[in-house]
Amino acid sequence: MAIDRLEIDMGTLLDNIDERQVEFSGEADGDEYEFAVQYDVLEALSGDAPDGDAIDMFNRFSDTIVDAALSALARNADAQPIVVSESDLE
Template identity: 45%
Template sequence: MSDQRVTIEPASLFDNIEDGQIEFTGSADADAYRFALRYDVVEAMSGAIPQGDALAYVQANLTEIEPIAARALGRDYDQELIIISENDLV
């Protein structure tokens, strides 16, 4: 699956503190996918360790995160939960 556009559903954003990730639903080509954006990726993007504000950072930067989610989708489209890692930042 080639890179494509992912649109994040803002109402689906969830801070999964236990697993250290922000989870959300994104759509591509009319299909819905579940994503998890690890805190270390938020740290790499923002330059700060997320301390209770990872969700706010993601909410404020959805347009920057959507192409990163698209890269992760292209890599792992067949997974139930697509994990966005630092490798997807490149």
């Protein structure tokens, strides 16, 4: 059975500028996972590259990012962190 719900722990959002990703923890099906959303995903969603506003972009598109994170989780639940890339966008 596929996991269809992910709860983001908003207190864990971290803009990792060096790695060009926003990192966060989330709970799905009672288990905790670590995720990293690549800046490319934020750029694909917004049309602009993050420039000091990656967390704001993340928040604006959080519903779509949750869906993409669930796709990434289904693809590779054992990764640490689970990387959410453009290919996870529907």
